[in-house]
Amino acid sequence: MCGLRRVAPAVAIVCGVLLLGAAACGDDEPRELAVLTHDSFDMEEELLARFEEEHNVTVTLIEGGDANEIVARSILNAGNPEADLLFGVDNFSYHRALEAGVFEPYEAGRRGELPDELLAAVGGTPELTPVDYxxxxxxxxxxxxxxxxxxxxxxxxxxxxxxxxxxxxxxxxxxxxxxxxxxxxxxxxxxxxxxxxxxxxxxxxxxxxxxxxxxxxxxxxxxxxxxxxxxxxxxxxxxxxxxxxxxxxxxxxxxxxxRQVEAAGVLAGAKEPELAGAFIDFMLSDDFQAQIPGTMFVYPALPGTPTPEWWRxxxxxxxxxxxxxxxxxxxxxxxxxxxxxxx
Structure with a gap:
């Protein structure tokens, strides 16, 4: 595990752990993936640690307010983004972001499994991948x-x-x-x-x-x-x-x-576009989708995802x-x- 950093709008809070040697993160210094999210984003720490270890990366979450605020923030930095990936753009905020050229195309591996109505809600464009609703x-x-x-x-x-x-x-x-x-x-x-x-x-x-x-x-x-x-x-x-x-x-x-659909997209000009794409695929993994109800209290985008009993x-x-x-x-x-x- 290479450590998670969660960055609040004004204060950076380092939440990761110290490297325990080459066996923990590989021989190379880990890369850093910056994810701009809304304040309600959450996920299981163990799951994120697995992604960090598999990709030899430190993930930094930049919390930027709600969907409207993070989109406005990404437009201001279009072409020179503060992050590599944005999560939380929704069906009423995506138009402005696309018009400003905020994202670059990325075809998620499981895109074909997403319902057509979720894809259509965010324009049906490869720049955006629905994650939840x-x-x-x-x-x-x-x-x-x-x-x-x-x-x-x-x-x-x-x-x-x-x-x-x-x-x-x-x-x-x-x-x-x-x-x-x-x-x-x-x-x-x-x-x-x-x-x-x-x-x-x-x-x-x-x-x-x-x-x-x-x-x-x-x-x-x-x-x-x-x-x-x-x-x-x-x-x-x-x-x-x-x-x-x-x-x-x-x-x-x-x-x-x-239906409010939330999506993720690789930011144009990202320093780590390949890692950003990998994180989008990670968000469509079975394990990530299954933990969405218990962490963000919304519905998983992939049909058939098991949910806890209390979710009824x-x-x-x-x-x-x-x-x-x-x-x-x-x-x-x-x-x-x-x-x-x-x-």
Whole structure:
């Protein structure tokens, strides 16, 4: 094992171990692979150590915020990247990155096993390889004493749920943008704007990111909002971390949901493009895919990947929606949303 370094946005934290001699890492000094990721990236240390040993490499994880932030960061450094690989670009942030020439093509060994809908969600281009996916929906605190639950998206603006909902700003939050896009997909032009005007009048609360919404404002964690925009896998995470038999939260799943697909790509101008490609193949390995539910709490991209028993609480029967939008359209949604919410 040649050691992992995890680099926070402002502070480098060396988490690796000292080399124990040539037998540990080979006769040559290990190379370094830099991976730019969102803050929620995680994986089993033993699994990463195996990759490092097999490839005689030290992996450095550079945490750069959420999907929107890491894409913006990679665009600023296009052609002269701070990393070799980016993981976390998603179906609503990839357009801008491709237009800026952020990535170079790489054909993953198991690309042919990925579902067509996941590939299409990130443009079907060889520059991007889907690794996982998730769904954003309304989570409810089942112990908050709500007498009834919304059964249609428009119900969230009904006075019965006044002051009950907390959402995230789509300009600064990936799940916030996913939820905004869901309202666009379900309600259409004109309808989604009216919906958000009604939500504003119904005392919706807006936070900058998911952490503040879920761990500060949500009643499950001491807040005063029993409804929160979160992931359909959040109830399963509650079971896992709380060692519970069943979750104290649920997802409404009362309408079709948008699939958020996360992908990886080799950065154009990378110092170690071959290692970056090897890491993408590693992320599509059986072992890596199988640990995704227990580390990042999203769904593995490869069909048939075994999941733990508690993951059944993440399975929802909602219909899956697809929505393709250009970078310009997404910018307009965010701009109009901001204008509505600041009136």
């Amino acid at each position: 998730g769904f954003v929906d309304i989570n409810v605190d089942l112990e908050a004493g709500l007498e009834e639950l919304p059964t249609a998206l428009e119900d969230l603006a009904d006075p019965r749920w006044r002051g009950a909902l907390v959402v995230q700003d789509p300009a600064t939050s990936s799940p916030g943008l996913q939820f905004l896009a869901l309202t666009v997909a379900l309600l259409g032009e004109g309808g989604w704007q009216q919906f958000w005007e009604a939500l504003r009048g119904n005392d919706v609360r807006v936070t900058d990111g998911w952490t503040a919404a879920y761990y500060t404002e949500f009643t499950r964690n001491g807040g005063d909002r029993p409804l929160v925009v979160s992931y359909t896998s959040s109830p399963a995470a509650e079971v896992f971390f709380g060692e519970l038999d069943e979750p104290p939260t649920g997802t409404l799943a009362a309408w079709p949901l948008l 609480w993440a399975e929802v029967g909602a219909e899956s929606l697809e929505l393709d939008a250009t970078a310009e359209e997404i910018d307009r949604w965010i701009r109009e949303w901001t204008e509505i919410m600041r009136r």
